[in-house]
């Protein structure tokens with residue numbers, strides 16, 4: 001069993017892949033082995049999380065997720081705890097594994113109850129796991145979910161918090177909010193994107209020993225996605241110069257929105273780009289930023305885009321429209337954000353220029369938030385959020401480029417790549433200008449020589465990490481964030 005930390009990357013598997021792995025493991029192991037291991041792992045983690053807990057409420061559903069709870073109850077009873085088990089199943093209707101664990105719990109003397117205990121020190125949510133249908137829980141299950149969420153005690157979810165969809169991170173209206181989740185056999189993508197992070201709390205993995213099975217070692221399943229790990233430390237050789245880290249042109253900052261372009265430029269600068277030019281679309285009011293004299297202001301037309309990484313859109317307003325044909329045709333590499341995305345969503349000619357970039361091998365990164373992604377896909381933000389991995393993958397295929405779908409559990413997709421979910425960042429990033437900072441940071445990584453997908457993954461991780469390390473008592477502003485990015 002391991003607690004998932006965000007420094008190393010982890011493979012994620014959807015329900016179909018997890019089921020395939022489960023079947024291969026079950027074929028190679030004696031009956032009931034997986035559930036026995038799962039229940040033991042749940043009980044061990046419960047004990048580790050709440051060593052002094054006396055009464056433990058185990059809420060069990062009708063399927064095998066409930067079976068894991070029954071199995072855990074047996075161990076906790078034997079270890080001198082007072083598990084109280086409420087079960088929505090029955091010996092006649094339960095699947096074989098859960099029925100076997102029911103007998104074992106009975107024999108161990110576990111207390112079964114029709115109603116939850118009045119007080120408890122820990123709750124184990126074993127209502128629904130990967131077999132859950134995306135339908136609203138009702139009746140006793142709904143009552144129990146409300147009680148679990150109203151309790152002040154730790155909540156350990158078995159495999160998934162009940163109501164969380166394993167593949168997408170979508171939740172039913174009524175769903176369990178866990179403090180800890182022990183994912184079984186595999187880590188699922190839904191734990192880390194959309195509502196997953198809020199629902200799951202800290203995530204643990206019990207692989208149930210299947211990595212030692214020869215059948216699976218010989219034919220490992222391809223991950224559905226990766227949870228990103230920390231990028232390797234960037235080394236700057238002594239014999240390098242500003243040309244080694246590339247030129248960036250930030251094109252944006254229409255009247256009244258100059259700040260967005262300056263934030264992106266500041267981020268590019270502080271993230272280590274060699275030289276940063278700014279082409280403002282405000283009619284030329286600014287020729288120097290005295291707080292950042294390193295930035296070089298130029299008319300957009302004077303920028304030699306073919307040798308540059310262009311970060312465009314930040315505060316670009318409608319004015320970015322006139323610049324996009326040249327940027328998309330000429331820029332060596334490009335990050336397309338905000339207003340530039342909205343303009344492209346409404347212009348098929350620009351969409352053609354965008355997709356043609358991949359034929360020339362020109363790096364392109366699109367950075368939509370869910371509403372911008374919806375505009376590009378011709379759908380709604382709710383539909384994008386309902387399956388973020390699918391939406392991000394569709395955008396990457398449609399526009400032949402790397403796509404960063406922002407939001408909790410930001411995603412990166414690109415044609416031919418397994419998608420990546422970013423684990424860093426927090427709600428403090430939900431403030432004006434942080435998207436501009438991210439665009440500038442991605443630009444710096446592109447200018448430094450990374451390919452588009454890697455540049456996006458590394459930048460998103462570092463952007464989130466900077467927010468995670470932000471001093472608790474200090475307001476997070478985009479300007480300060482742009483100055484605190486790692487090289």
Ligand SMILES: NC(=O)C1=CN([C@@H]2O[C@H](COP(=O)(O)OP(=O)(O)OC[C@H]3O[C@@H](n4cnc5c(N)ncnc54)[C@H](OP(=O)(O)O)[C@@H]3O)[C@@H](O)[C@H]2O)[C@@H](O)CC1
Nearest residue numbers: 022034035038062063064065128129130131132133135159
């Ligand atoms: N994979 C592995 O290797 C291992 C898996 N293991 C464990 O098995 C779990 C998967 O078990 P599972 O397949 O029995 O599904 P599970 O999540 O218990 O739910 C199915 C039941 O719930 C019901 N139901 C569904 N939605 C509902 C709703 N909204 N409201 C009310 N009821 C609802 C559904 O009823 P139905 O929809 O069929 O009417 C059915 O009865 C997995 O997550 C892990 O914990 C480990 O033991 C060992 C290794």
Ligand SMILES: [K+]
Nearest residue numbers: 125128158160
């Ligand atoms: K559960």
